[in-house]
Amino acid sequence: xxxxTTEYPMWPQKVTLxxxxxxxLHLLADGLPDASIARRLSLGxxxxxxxxxxxxxxxxxxxxxxxxxxxxxxxxxxxxxxPARKSA
Numbered sequence: 001x002x003x004x005t006t007e008y009p010m011w012p013q014k015v016t017l018x019x020x021x022x023x024x025l026h027l028l029a030d031g032l033p034d035a036s037i038a039r040r041l042s043l044g045x046x047x048x049x050x051x052x053x054x055x056x057x058x059x060x061x062x063x064x065x066x067x068x069x070x071x072x073x074x075x076x077x078x079x080x081x082x083p084a085r086k087s088a
Contacts (some may be wrong), residue, residue, distance in 0.1 A: 015058055016058070020051065021055055023041055024041065024048060024052060025067065026038055029067070029072070034049055035054070053065075059071070
């Protein structure tokens, strides 16, 4: 199992995400709701909600937006290569 570990000056601890958490975080950063994340990853909605809570705790954030910003600043996701979402 591969993990992602990154250090950033604003966060005193290392952030280590396993592949399952990283997959949820990438879709979360893309702006997908929990139900869509669950469908894409073939998970139950409660599993997705639990993983999001665990991601928030690891990143030290409280919201989806903060998680996306923290992930970008930590280099967990690359905002320059992420496709732009089409607006409805």
